[in-house]
Amino acid sequence: MKNFVFQNTTKIYFGQNQLNHLGEEIKLYGSRILLVYGGGSIKRIGLYDSVMKELKKNKLTVFELAGVEPNPRHTTVNKGAAICKKEQIDIILAVGGGSTIDCSKAIATARYYDGDSWDIVSGKVPVTQALPLFTVLTIAATGSEMDCGGVISNMETNEKLGLVHPLLQPKVSFLDPANTFSVSAYQTACGSADILLHIFDCFYFADPEGKMDMIDRIMEEIIKTVIKYAPIAISKPDDYEARANLMWAASWALNGFLGTGTVMAPTCHMIEHEVSAFYDITHGHGLAILAPRWMEYILDETTAPQFKNFGVNVFGVDAALSDMAGAKAAIAKFKDFLFDTLGLKSKLSDLGIDDKNFSIMAKKACSNGILSGYKKLTPVDVEAIFKMCL
Amino acid sequence: MKNFVFQNTTKIYFGQNQLNHLGEEIKLYGSRILLVYGGGSIKRIGLYDSVMKELKKNKLTVFELAGVEPNPRHTTVNKGAAICKKEQIDIILAVGGGSTIDCSKAIATARYYDGDSWDIVSGKVPVTQALPLFTVLTIAATGSEMDCGGVISNMETNEKLGLVHPLLQPKVSFLDPANTFSVSAYQTACGSADILLHIFDCFYFADPEGKMDMIDRIMEEIIKTVIKYAPIAISKPDDYEARANLMWAASWALNGFLGTGTVMAPTCHMIEHEVSAFYDITHGHGLAILAPRWMEYILDETTAPQFKNFGVNVFGVDAALSDMAGAKAAIAKFKDFLFDTLGLKSKLSDLGIDDKNFSIMAKKACSNGILSGYKKLTPVDVEAIFKMCL
Numbered sequence: 001m002k003n004f005v006f007q008n009t010t011k012i013y014f015g016q017n018q019l020n021h022l023g024e025e026i027k028l029y030g031s032r033i034l035l036v037y038g039g040g041s042i043k044r045i046g047l048y049d050s051v052m053k054e055l056k057k058n059k060l061t062v063f064e065l066a067g068v069e070p071n072p073r074h075t076t077v078n079k080g081a082a083i084c085k086k087e088q089i090d091i092i093l094a095v096g097g098g099s100t101i102d103c104s105k106a107i108a109t110a111r112y113y114d115g116d117s118w119d120i121v122s123g124k125v126p127v128t129q130a131l132p133l134f135t136v137l138t139i140a141a142t143g144s145e146m147d148c149g150g151v152i153s154n155m156e157t158n159e160k161l162g163l164v165h166p167l168l169q170p171k172v173s174f175l176d177p178a179n180t181f182s183v184s185a186y187q188t189a190c191g192s193a194d195i196l197l198h199i200f201d202c203f204y205f206a207d208p209e210g211k212m213d214m215i216d217r218i219m220e221e222i223i224k225t226v227i228k229y230a231p232i233a234i235s236k237p238d239d240y241e242a243r244a245n246l247m248w249a250a251s252w253a254l255n256g257f258l259g260t261g262t263v264m265a266p267t268c269h270m271i272e273h274e275v276s277a278f279y280d281i282t283h284g285h286g287l288a289i290l291a292p293r294w295m296e297y298i299l300d301e302t303t304a305p306q307f308k309n310f311g312v313n314v315f316g317v318d319a320a321l322s323d324m325a326g327a328k329a330a331i332a333k334f335k336d337f338l339f340d341t342l343g344l345k346s347k348l349s350d351l352g353i354d355d356k357n358f359s360i361m362a363k364k365a366c367s368n369g370i371l372s373g374y375k376k377l378t379p380v381d382v383e384a385i386f387k388m389c390l
Numbered sequence: 391m392k393n394f395v396f397q398n399t400t401k402i403y404f405g406q407n408q409l410n411h412l413g414e415e416i417k418l419y420g421s422r423i424l425l426v427y428g429g430g431s432i433k434r435i436g437l438y439d440s441v442m443k444e445l446k447k448n449k450l451t452v453f454e455l456a457g458v459e460p461n462p463r464h465t466t467v468n469k470g471a472a473i474c475k476k477e478q479i480d481i482i483l484a485v486g487g488g489s490t491i492d493c494s495k496a497i498a499t500a501r502y503y504d505g506d507s508w509d510i511v512s513g514k515v516p517v518t519q520a521l522p523l524f525t526v527l528t529i530a531a532t533g534s535e536m537d538c539g540g541v542i543s544n545m546e547t548n549e550k551l552g553l554v555h556p557l558l559q560p561k562v563s564f565l566d567p568a569n570t571f572s573v574s575a576y577q578t579a580c581g582s583a584d585i586l587l588h589i590f591d592c593f594y595f596a597d598p599e600g601k602m603d604m605i606d607r608i609m610e611e612i613i614k615t616v617i618k619y620a621p622i623a624i625s626k627p628d629d630y631e632a633r634a635n636l637m638w639a640a641s642w643a644l645n646g647f648l649g650t651g652t653v654m655a656p657t658c659h660m661i662e663h664e665v666s667a668f669y670d671i672t673h674g675h676g677l678a679i680l681a682p683r684w685m686e687y688i689l690d691e692t693t694a695p696q697f698k699n700f701g702v703n704v705f706g707v708d709a710a711l712s713d714m715a716g717a718k719a720a721i722a723k724f725k726d727f728l729f730d731t732l733g734l735k736s737k738l739s740d741l742g743i744d745d746k747n748f749s750i751m752a753k754k755a756c757s758n759g760i761l762s763g764y765k766k767l768t769p770v771d772v773e774a775i776f777k778m779c780l
Contacts, residue, residue, distance in 0.1 A: 007401040
């Protein structure tokens with residue numbers, strides 16, 4: 001187990017009709033708001049009106065940035081930062097899912113930089129300041145509502161990079177499970193895969209040197225929560241219990257708690273970012289396709305015991321099996337869940353992706369020639385994993 | 391499941407040799423420190439010297455309040471507040487266990503009040519301000535290092551009352567499992583019972599109207615962590631893994647996370663506070679004696695299913711048993727753990743307590759004539775539970 005520092009300061013309002021606290025909280029930080037959202041689903045479900053009503057009631061001045069893309073672009077960040085500078089924005093209010101929140105985080109800091117926001121995302125320029133960020137969440141997936149990271153894409157250079165800094169932690173997030181009732185079956189499946197893979201990929205299979213036992217057990221319970229409730233939310237979209245469990249699971253999957261005592265090593269995430277940087281697919285779907293192939297590729301006598309544990313503790317695989325047989329059974333159960341229960345297409349080729357860019361994508365995934373993690377991977381390894389996904 | 395607000399801002403440094411961050415963190419809040427500690431065990435284990443070295447290295451001015459009691463007294467709080475006023479203290483640094491930290495929380499706010507600190511503890515005067523609090527923890531038990539509550543005793547009136555306010559949340563806490571190597575077998579048992587009972591009593595059996603499923607499952611894993619590691623820490627006091635799991639379990643048992651989606655209703659805690667207010671016993675031991683008798687007293691067809699769940703999910707009780715048989719098996723396993731595995735004496739009479747004050751203690755436990763919780767209890771019920779503990 002490793003030493004660690006843990007802190008998560010975000011204040012969460014969870015449940016229905018909590019938005020009446022938005023005004024009182026936001027006024028602590030100022031009066032000029034940039035409201036950031038995506039393609040307009042928040043208008044269809046009436047959330048835009050609820051938020052605006054609350055802001056107007058509190059006499060706040062609201063500017064808007066609409067149209068944030070899934071896989072949000074640095075060009076959109078630049079637009080948002082320009083509004084913040086011109087209109088002397090005090091607070092950013094992101095209403096949407098992970099893309100909208102990630103974009104808002106980048107805007108919050110780009111507001112204090114005069115050049116292209118990509119300079120900050122790519123690490124050329126450090127984060128030194130950020131506007132306070134509030135969020136109203138509309139999908140259980142990335143956990144961005146309760147962490148200090150985001151992912152921004154540059155479609156000109158086919159790059160998708162993470163931006164992480166304590167200043168990007170949201171001040172207050174509003175999580176109403178009812179706001180996710182309208183999330184489609186496909187997006188619920190992708191979001192659920194994302195939650196599950198955050199735990200699986202970032203922490204559970206991240207550190208071969210041993211973690212804190214309690215945290216391993218809690219990870220398994222959160223994974224099991226997703227496995228239990230994602231199919232319910234897909235078949236009965238307005239099931240509050242299911243949506244609530246998924247929403248709170250998403251926030252805790254990546255808010256730092258599950259990383260205590262271990263190192264974060266999100267191998268599949270690093271590989272997937274190349275796929276969505278090149279092909280703009282939904283991140284959670286890409287992860288679902290890649291993860292079991294990554295398991296198959298690195299399966300050997302050193303990885304089999306923990307893969308088997310995963311199967312036994314999460315999927316009820318028979319503990320009497322050998323490590324190797326148990327590991328294979330775990331992978332099979334995992335695939336069943338992702339591709340049968342969640343109904344996600346199982347191949348990159350199903351998403352119109354061929355092997356044309358695999359070689360360059362593999363090289364980019366291994367930025368220093370090697371991708372460290374549960375097993376070290378070279379570009380040759382990553383390319384082989386991509387090919388297993390066809 | 392209930393709506394909730396969750397926030398926990400404490401920054402945790404966990405692990406060995408993290409104390410070298412004490413100076414840099416504390417200097418953000420000022421330069422004049424009141425160091426608060428208990429009976430001197432921190433000197434025996436060298437922790438006092440380590441802390442002082444770090445404070446002196448950072449040129450901080452240190453005043454001391456030593457001798458905080460187990461079940462800390464309001465009179466000690468008054469002493470600490472007087473030092474804070476006279477010496478213009480900027481920060482309180484608690485080095486010790488729950489008693490020392492609880493006392494420090496009360497001092498932090500009593501510093502801003504000119505009368506007796508009991509006025510604040512008893513709620514006559516509200517908390518309006520508090521000095522920033524740092525903690526260095528020496529026992530896994532109360533969770534005070536990561537919550538905003540404390541318990542203070544008034545031995546003149548035989549009262550033991552909780553004080554809870556967001557301003558009492560520690561800014562930074564240092565959790566080094568090695569600092570608990572010297573905790574005795576008895577205190578390790580009492581601390582472990584305290585952790586377990588925080589979950590069991592405050593949340594797991596608190597709300598008959600249904601909680602968030604994910605949180606129930608996580609509660610069971612943290613309880614199982616205590617059941618697994620407490621005996622190891624007792625038989626091998628310097629087992630780092632065991633001490634670390636217990637320490638982190640203690641912090642999460644009562645930091646707000648396990649209360650999300652439910653109401654807090656710490657029935658056994660309310661009953662136990664009367665016992666230690668009258669007899670000054672160790673809180674965790676009192677809880678351990680009371681909890682299984684409380685289960686037996688309220689066992690009926692409405693409580694049996696969840697008691698059985700507890701047995702099945704935590705102790706491996708046979709799921710095929712009837713609810714009533716499963717609940718009885720769960721209580722038996724729970725007693726085995728507390729009184730055999732942890733080795734705690736099982737009766738109040740073992741601690742020299744007779745029934746002399748039971749009637750008045752029972753009335754005090756039911757402050758408004760009734761003690762609400764998983765089952766509502768009257769003073770007659772509470773007195774009957776006390777008698778079952780003889």
